[in-house]
Amino acid sequence: MAEDVTRDAVSASAAGAAPAAWAASGARRPRPGSGSPWERYGWLMAVIWLVFLAYPLIQLVRSEASQGWIVTGWAALVAFVVVYVAGFINGMSFGGGGLVDPPRPIQWAAFGGMIACAALTIPSIGGYAVGFLPFIMSFASYGLNRLAHWVTAAASVSVTGVLVFLLPDGLSYASVLAIIVLLGVVNTVSTSLIIRSAEAERLGLELATSEGREAVARDVHDLVGHSLTVVKLKAQLVRRLMDSDPERAKAELADIESLTAEAIAGVRATVAGVRSATLSDQLRSCRDALGAADIALRVDGDAAALSPAQSLTASWILREATTNVLRHSGARTMTVRIAPGTFAVIDDGRGVGGAEGNGVRGMRERATTGGATLAVSAPESGGTRVEVTW
Structure with missing residues (x-):
């Protein structure tokens, strides 16, 4: 037993x-x-x-x-x-x-x-x-x-x-x-x-770390690329105005100083993962940047038509689209159309051509991350149309 x-x-x-x-x-x-x-x-x-x-x-x-x-x-x-x-x-x-x-x-x-x-x-x-x-x-x-x-x-x-x-x-x-x-x-x-x-x-x-690095790199690319483009345009404007209109040249230099400080703060905030610019703020910033390049900005609709999450995605896409217009399009007018569930940026420039660059890929990634779909097309009237749909 x-x-x-x-x-x-x-x-x-x-x-x-x-x-x-x-x-x-x-x-x-x-x-x-x-x-x-x-x-x-x-x-x-x-x-x-x-x-x-x-x-x-x-x-x-x-x-x-x-x-x-x-x-x-x-x-x-x-x-x-x-x-x-x-x-x-x-x-x-x-x-x-x-x-x-x-x-x-x-x-x-x-x-x-x-x-x-x-x-x-x-x-x-x-x-x-x-x-x-x-x-x-x-x-x-x-x-x-x-x-x-x-x-x-x-x-x-x-x-x-x-x-x-x-x-x-x-x-x-x-x-x-x-x-x-x-x-x-x-x-x-x-x-x-x-x-x-x-x-x-x-x-x-490791994957999360890699994705986080890619997100930070994309944010920094969008932010710095936009800011440096505007600074370059204003610097060119200052060079032309130094002799003919010194007072305005000083004002543009002050804008360059302000933009540089804003870019530095934005990069720091982006790296810290806390950056969140509103769509209304981004529209004002883009209007000033386009104005320095003699490009008119028209806004159809109200930024409040989008939810806070949609506005965040739209503001980043607007920033990159504005950078592309300033760099490549040769446009004279850029139109932003806002409606519930949709956001579009349209310019009257040379239009799209060739393979997608980093800017378009970045916008597409941001749209996907925000639960939206991004489409880039060439309207019959010419130029480029970037549209985001949720």
């Missing part, structure tokens, strides 16, 4: 593998010092699973070994519990597992201590010391690295197999061997999933 109880306990102890998984470096867990209930009391879960070590304990109570070995077995069992829980807390709090990051030296020391403790119980409980193997296997799988996982799993299967095939009552350990093999498979699959999950998180972080 005692042997049956012990073998059942060994089978049940496979459930003790679960807590080690929570200490894996790829698992989500709170930061050290977060003060969360899990960080304060998560170690209790490891203690709860240790109830399955009650069966080696029962075997120690019924052991007929010498008193010295029984005392040694009790001490080893207690030490095993302490090392296991300490290793669990270390992995949970500091990410000591080696699934993704190299295992900490203390994890290797804990692993060796667990093996030594289990070995010291053999003289008193014999083959039933295999009851410690599920915990050792799980610790190696989740707390160390893949090599330790495979070596420990193979060694555990081999040791249990020796008991099954070489001991006189070896068949009584057949169920234990089945559990050890099953646990090895479960640990292999689960640790593989943890590693893939951690890799996916890493790739997701």
Whole structure:
């Protein structure tokens, strides 16, 4: 009866593998010092699973070994519990597992201590010391690295197999061997999933970082490209006015100084991710920039017809469209049409031609990000029409 109880306990102890998984470096867990209930009391879960070590304990109570070995077995069992829980807390709090990051030296020391403790119980409980193997296997799988996982799993299967095939009552350990093999498979699959999950998180972080850099680069391109275009036009105007109209030239220089300061502030705000110019502000800015190039701006509709989110997208597209008109179009008039769900910029310049440049691609990306569709076309009357539809 005692042997049956012990073998059942060994089978049940496979459930003790679960807590080690929570200490894996790829698992989500709170930061050290977060003060969360899990960080304060998560170690209790490891203690709860240790109830399955009650069966080696029962075997120690019924052991007929010498008193010295029984005392040694009790001490080893207690030490095993302490090392296991300490290793669990270390992995949970500091990410000591080696699934993704190299295992900490203390994890290797804990692993060796667990093996030594289990070995010291053999003289008193014999083959039933295999009851410690599920915990050792799980610790190696989740707390160390893949090599330790495979070596420990193979060694555990081999040791249990020796008991099954070489001991006189070896068949009584057949169920234990089945559990050890099953646990090895479960640990292999689960640790593989943890590693893939951690890799996916890493790739997701790299992708998000890359997308963030592209967004900042696009914002800076739009902002600086527009501002520098206006500054160039005003500087050309100043050169023409220096002799004929010095007072106006001074006024234009003041505008250049203001535009430069605005561009610097805009770049800083964009990099910080907090820039949000309103459509009305952008319309006023574009009117001044176009006026410096003797291009008239007409506005049909009210900026309030668009939602705040739509206005933000429209303001960036208006900025880039204005830059393109100033640089390439040769237009004399630019018209902005605003209606609920639509925003269009139309000029009477040379029209579109050739492949799309960075400006058009940037506008298309901004429209897509804002949940809109952008279309660039050439009206029958000539020029270019840029239209955004939500």
